[in-house]
Amino acid sequence: MNKYLSIPSRILVAFASGALIAVFFLPAWRIDLFAPQYPEGLSMYIWINKLSGDVEIINGLNHYIGMKHISADMFPEFKYMTYVVIFFMALGMTAAITGRRKILLAYIIATLIGGLLVLYDLYRWGYDYGHNLDPKAAIQVQGLTYQPPVIGHKRLLNFDAYSFPDAAGWIVVGAGSLCILVWFSEWFINRKKNKR
Amino acid sequence: MKIFQPKNLQYLFIAAFAFFFMESCKPKGTQSAATGDASKAYVAPGKYDEFYNFVSGGFSGQMAVYGLPSGRLLRVIPVFSTDPEKGWGYSEETKPMLNTSHGFVPWDDAHHPEMSQTNGEVDGRWVFINGNNTPRIARIDLTTFRTAEIIEIPNSAGNHSSAFITQNTEYVVAGTRFSVPPDDANGDVPIDTYKQNFKGNVSFIKVDSVSGNMKIAFQIRTPGVNFDLSHAGKGNSHGWFFFSCYNSEQANTLLEVNASQRDKDFIMAVNWKKAEEYLKAGKGRKQAVRYAHNTYSDKTHSATSKIETEITILDSKELADMVYLIPCPKSPHGCDVDPTGEYIVGSGKLAALVPVFSFTKLQKAIADKAFDGDYEGIPVIKYEAALHGEVKKPGLGPLHTEFDEKGNAYTSMFVSSEIVKWNVKSLEILDRVPTYYSIGHLMVPGGDSRKPFGKYLVGYNKITKDRYLPTGPELAQSAQLYDISGDKMKLILDFPTIGEPHYAQAAPAGLISKNSLKFFKIEENEHPYVSKGEGQAKVTRDGNKVHINITSIRSHFNPDNIEGVRVGDEVYFHLTNLEQDWDVPHGFSVKGANNSELLVMPGETQTLKWVPEKAGMYPFYCTDFCSALHQEMQGYIRISPAGSNVPLSFSTGKTPTPAAGKTATPATK
Numbered sequence: 001m002n003k004y005l006s007i008p009s010r011i012l013v014a015f016a017s018g019a020l021i022a023v024f025f026l027p028a029w030r031i032d033l034f035a036p037q038y039p040e041g042l043s044m045y046i047w048i049n050k051l052s053g054d055v056e057i058i059n060g061l062n063h064y065i066g067m068k069h070i071s072a073d074m075f076p077e078f079k080y081m082t083y084v085v086i087f088f089m090a091l092g093m094t095a096a097i098t099g100r101r102k103i104l105l106a107y108i109i110a111t112l113i114g115g116l117l118v119l120y121d122l123y124r125w126g127y128d129y130g131h132n133l134d135p136k137a138a139i140q141v142q143g144l145t146y147q148p149p150v151i152g153h154k155r156l157l158n159f160d161a162y163s164f165p166d167a168a169g170w171i172v173v174g175a176g177s178l179c180i181l182v183w184f185s186e187w188f189i190n191r192k193k194n195k196r
Numbered sequence: 197m198k199i200f201q202p203k204n205l206q207y208l209f210i211a212a213f214a215f216f217f218m219e220s221c222k223p224k225g226t227q228s229a230a231t232g233d234a235s236k237a238y239v240a241p242g243k244y245d246e247f248y249n250f251v252s253g254g255f256s257g258q259m260a261v262y263g264l265p266s267g268r269l270l271r272v273i274p275v276f277s278t279d280p281e282k283g284w285g286y287s288e289e290t291k292p293m294l295n296t297s298h299g300f301v302p303w304d305d306a307h308h309p310e311m312s313q314t315n316g317e318v319d320g321r322w323v324f325i326n327g328n329n330t331p332r333i334a335r336i337d338l339t340t341f342r343t344a345e346i347i348e349i350p351n352s353a354g355n356h357s358s359a360f361i362t363q364n365t366e367y368v369v370a371g372t373r374f375s376v377p378p379d380d381a382n383g384d385v386p387i388d389t390y391k392q393n394f395k396g397n398v399s400f401i402k403v404d405s406v407s408g409n410m411k412i413a414f415q416i417r418t419p420g421v422n423f424d425l426s427h428a429g430k431g432n433s434h435g436w437f438f439f440s441c442y443n444s445e446q447a448n449t450l451l452e453v454n455a456s457q458r459d460k461d462f463i464m465a466v467n468w469k470k471a472e473e474y475l476k477a478g479k480g481r482k483q484a485v486r487y488a489h490n491t492y493s494d495k496t497h498s499a500t501s502k503i504e505t506e507i508t509i510l511d512s513k514e515l516a517d518m519v520y521l522i523p524c525p526k527s528p529h530g531c532d533v534d535p536t537g538e539y540i541v542g543s544g545k546l547a548a549l550v551p552v553f554s555f556t557k558l559q560k561a562i563a564d565k566a567f568d569g570d571y572e573g574i575p576v577i578k579y580e581a582a583l584h585g586e587v588k589k590p591g592l593g594p595l596h597t598e599f600d601e602k603g604n605a606y607t608s609m610f611v612s613s614e615i616v617k618w619n620v621k622s623l624e625i626l627d628r629v630p631t632y633y634s635i636g637h638l639m640v641p642g643g644d645s646r647k648p649f650g651k652y653l654v655g656y657n658k659i660t661k662d663r664y665l666p667t668g669p670e671l672a673q674s675a676q677l678y679d680i681s682g683d684k685m686k687l688i689l690d691f692p693t694i695g696e697p698h699y700a701q702a703a704p705a706g707l708i709s710k711n712s713l714k715f716f717k718i719e720e721n722e723h724p725y726v727s728k729g730e731g732q733a734k735v736t737r738d739g740n741k742v743h744i745n746i747t748s749i750r751s752h753f754n755p756d757n758i759e760g761v762r763v764g765d766e767v768y769f770h771l772t773n774l775e776q777d778w779d780v781p782h783g784f785s786v787k788g789a790n791n792s793e794l795l796v797m798p799g800e801t802q803t804l805k806w807v808p809e810k811a812g813m814y815p816f817y818c819t820d821f822c823s824a825l826h827q828e829m830q831g832y833i834r835i836s837p838a839g840s841n842v843p844l845s846f847s848t849g850k851t852p853t854p855a856a857g858k859t860a861t862p863a864t865k
Contacts, residue, residue: 036613037633037659138456141548158592158612 004099009182016175017092026168034160048081066137111176123150232679232686239266249702250309256695257304267691275334276304276327280792288803292501297486308699316363316430316646320707324359324368331355339713347410350485351397357423363430370399371423379485390448394420414508419572431537433555435469440531460523470518480508495722513573523579530596543594554584585623598643600650608635629685633659641702653678656697714778716799723801725770730754735846741766748782749774750823756831760844772801783819808835
């Protein structure tokens with residue numbers, strides 16, 4: 001089996017890992033909230049190192065149900081995510097420059113594990129915010145928690161909450177998918193060659 | 197370049213499709229058109245509306261009158277706030293109406309209008325409305341559509357659970373939102389001594405069945421809590437009054453947290469017939485207080501303000517069988533009684549259900565002494581013992597309930613922004629409809645009386661957002677009209693309102709329009725400065741006071757040339773409108789007067805006070821377009837320097853002649 005990637009594959013891998021630079025300029029994730037009295041919606045954008053959007057308005061509403069005040073300095077992830085992304089970019093570039101299939105495989109596995117960790121992290125924070133409520137909160141509904149969905153839609157009291165990747169998040173998904181496609185196409189081509 | 201095979205491209209398409217699919221999951225805008233037949237809200241030009249709708253003006257301090265179903269604004273009646281357009285609080289005659297024990301107060305916050313009733317049915321005579329901030333109750337006369345009386349409430353602050361009435365308008369009640377140290381106690385105490393020093397009070401104001409005049413009959417002294425809303429019993433429960441109260445925690449700071457801790461607060465049930473017995477038996481305690489009582493006379497066209505100095509207190513702790521507490525979940529707001537008088541609906545604004553209490557069960561619980569201890573000496577009835585049932589999962593943030601004549605209730609849901617229709621007996625939810633947005637009060641004509649007219653329902657919203665063209669940061673306030681004649685509620689009209697609308701009332705138009713006054717009879721005018729004819733117009737000097745008895749009739753004033761008035765004089769224009777026909781008001785304004793205009797109805801006299809500060813020529817004119825020659829309706833008053841010897845004179849249509857002595861002779865004679 002060929003240990004090296006073809007030139008087009010290497011260009012695509014380089015392109016994919018280079019595209020990760022988008023996360024420094026675009027939000028990675030978004031949470032949208034809609035309620036009858038918020039027909040225009042409230043949006044919170046999660047970047048790799050900060051939050052933006054209607055965070056303060058959302059905090060103002062959350063205090064009725066006793067949710068903790070959301071602020072960027074509560075998330076240690078924001079401090080190291082930049083380095084994690086740089087590491088991924090470097091790993092991808094290494095795969096592209098050296099052209100070694102094994103490095104690409106390592107890169108893909110790392111990306112998948114990283115993606116799962118991100119989702120787990122979102123779940124963990126959502127669980128914490130949704131469950132650890134101030135026992136003195138004004139509005140307390142027996143048995144109700146306010147954990148936002150990790151991905152997709154959920155109804156929380158009068159709010160419809162939607163959680164989805166935002167632009168940079170989709171670019172990461174796209175980049176990862178592209179690398180996987182490259183891997184499979186290489187595997188497919190090699191298998192044909194070997195058959196011959 | 198094998199990667200660009202069609203087969204591989206497929207994956208990219210799938211990824212792209214997933215992306216767009218996820219993005220399109222978000223809801224469409226909730227902006228909505230009418231759901232029903234919008235033409236039902238159409239009233240053709242020249243046609244009358246079916247109902248008068250009296251809507252509180254909230255922080256405008258006034259009350260607005262709309263026609264239903266058109267939502268057309270017919271009139272804004274000035275009540276607690278000055279209104280320069282109508283001279284309310286500016287004319288000498290109306291200033292005393294805004295007098296209080298704190299002096300002249302030019303503003304208040306008006307929340308809950310309530311129409312007078314006879315035998316539990318709206319009778320179209322008066323509307324009562326509360327002033328929240330400096331506690332007062334006003335009575336509006338529906339023959340003149342003017343405020344006829346305002347009474348201040350002692351021992352109170354934040355007069356919120358007011359102005360609700362008993363079924364024959366025997367009483368109008370006023371409950372204090374803030375508990376405070378009583379007026380005769382030293383109020384200069386630490387705020388954190390709330391539990392010792394702060395008391396609640398509900399006042400029962402007797403209404404004279406003929407004149408409508410109000411008099412505080414008694415106050416019931418209660419533990420220090422916050423009274424929110426109230427409604428009288430009717431039919432079977434006539435003789436009882438129900439008040440919702442929150443902050444049974446007795447917090448004095450950060451109430452949004454500290455007054456929301458208990459699982460249940462209370463509905464306070466007052467047996468006012470029993471209270472009357474105690475009052476008669478001399479069980480009340482006299483308390484020295486000071487409160488203003490202002491009345492307006494349509495004969496003298498003037499208000500008088502009297503400071504009253506005594507009140508009778510009935511103590512809920514000492515007098516048994518008069519007051520009971522029914523536990524009600526989570527800071528109850530609305531407290532509404534159905535048309536039969538049997539069911540009492542409490543709306544815990546933070547509760548996830550709506551409890552409905554039964555008057556029969558309440559009586560039984562009292563007879564059986566089914567009590568759960570007491571709260572500062574008042575028996576607390578066992579929740580289940582008085583409970584008819586709970587409306588389950590009604591929506592979020594239940595606030596207020598109104599009723600139709602078919603046994604249905606309509607509850608407003610602030611948080612989930614909807615109206616929920618349910619059956620009072622079965623407690624089954626029948627329908628729900630969204631409001632735009634965050635409804636507060638709602639109203640069915642006669643919907644809190646024994647005879648509702650369940651054709652329309654109006655929701656009064658707290659948020660409008662995108663419903664109207666934007667007008668800067670402060671947006672239109674809004675009401676929404678629903679057709680409730682069928683099984684399903686249907687939105688048929690949005691209309692903007694003044695101030696911020698809270699509660700409202702409505703009655704069939706015929707009940708009120710037939711009594712509407714067209715003009716005041718000039719021969720019945722007993723104003724001390726009236727001119728009953730142009731011949732009586734005159735100018736008199738009394739020291740530095742100059743009284744100008746002036747008349748208006750299309751299209752001139754008499755007099756319209758006035759001289760001999762000096763800087764430092766107090767000038768009083770007593771304008772009598774001599775017209776005796778429908779819809780011919782005259783206005784009056786003077787250049788530079790630090791005052792409003794006068795707007796004087798036919799047969800009426802009103803007075804504008806003016807202290808000129810600079811010598812010169814001052815024109816005055818009619819501000820209400822009264823006739824083809826309205827623009828000719830004008831005059832001059834000459835102001836001379838202090839100490840000037842220009843003689844006092846006045847005229848119309850002639851060269852002025854000097855005044856003789858103190859009183860000038862009319863030049864027209």
